[in-house]
Amino acid sequence: MSAGKSVRLFLADGTPGGLLTAEIMNWTGHVVAAPRSDLAELLKRPETSRTGIYILIGEDPASVGGLIAYIGEGDDVSRRLYHHARPGDQGGKDFWDRAIVLSSKDANLTKAHARYLESRFIALALQASRATLTNATTPPPLALPEADVSDMEYYIAQAKIVLPVLGINIFRSAPSVDAGSPGLFDLDSQRQMSPVFELHLKKEGLLAKAQEIDGEFTVLAGSQTRTQWTATQHEGYRRLREKLLQDGTITMSDDGITMHFTRAQVFGSPSAAGAVILGRAVNGRTDWRIPDSNVNYGSWQNQGLETTAFSTADADENAFG
Structure with missing residues (x-):
């Protein structure tokens, strides 16, 4: 620590x-x-x-x-x-x-x-x-x-x-890791270790990987994305995807079927990352999962709560006065 x-x-x-x-x-x-x-x-x-x-x-x-x-x-x-x-x-x-x-x-x-x-x-x-x-x-x-x-x-x-x-993040670099990295890593002593989370689209063989690094949800380089935006809503996510296409963060893969991230990319939320990758709305807290487990991103964030002194019963009592 x-x-x-x-x-x-x-x-x-x-x-x-x-x-x-x-x-x-x-x-x-x-x-x-x-x-x-x-x-x-x-x-x-x-x-x-x-x-x-x-x-x-x-x-x-x-x-x-x-x-x-x-x-x-x-x-x-x-x-x-x-x-x-x-x-x-x-x-x-x-x-x-x-x-x-x-x-x-x-x-x-x-x-x-x-x-x-x-x-x-x-x-x-x-x-x-x-x-x-x-x-x-x-x-x-x-x-x-x-x-x-x-x-x-x-x-x-x-x-x-x-x-x-102060909210000035323009000097915070994305990590230089990619989707082939091990499940856990420590960039330096100031960055929190996180498991790798995966997002799948099985019918297209698509796989994306991400980690929470230094408090930011980061999609790793090499993660795959769909080639097309399929949703009719969520204009903000579509425009974000277009920006990443324009600046070279996302480009066509050699297979000609998928696209991929050329570098690690920080997103404001796991849902924003999932929407850009799948071309439609995504519940990031449930759809990003630790491989070979039933733990999703939301569950991982809440880990340890059940062992705190502030029990569910205490929470209910406080909620209702």
Whole structure:
């Protein structure tokens, strides 16, 4: 089991959708995030006048649930944010609706550090493929002394823990495992082990495999899918499938009968994954199953509940007062 982390969140205006800050104990990094409507308040924060990294995020109208992002750096991040807030026809950026600023509490980040971090965060976002980047270039990492590289890589590792807590998942890479992997695996000490779940369509010989990894339902590379969408409803799932076809995540198999995932793909739910694979509505909690057992995904999620001190009788008593 991995060691726990304490992430301290502060809601600056007392609302969950407003400006907030995030820190990890014993980490010199500092994160502040705000919706675009609170940009004026964000620019007043002392953190934004420091050297640091910023991320602009908005919804991608060209894809279902997709994101557009821009990653930049600056000696005075507030000036860069002010520039990006201008209308598009004045050199600004119109797509974003949230800004995240990463700086250092001890103000020890230099311009060279920021340029290194910018390059690494861009590379991580491209690798993760969870957002469309609008950066025109992908600068190579700046050469730094060995000790500084170590410090910056630690900074990145901590930022990758904090940012998902704020709902920023654009740097979370899908695992590099495929459907032929063993039933259990441990990507690293911070990722939960999970059994492999299978989804079958026996009449077409179709087989897909998935795991819950780091809290996300992930279809493994090599999993097969139907070639056609067969449902007349569930337009959102159909559009999601089309997006995965367009970006190469799903492609035709050599047999010409099925299609398959070229890489691991994270889905918002097992039902969304099943619908994309079978081309119709699926109850993901019951249809995804551990092979050679009667355990489905929903049962696996609820494992251990019967051994808790909070019994069914207690639950019924509390439910009815």
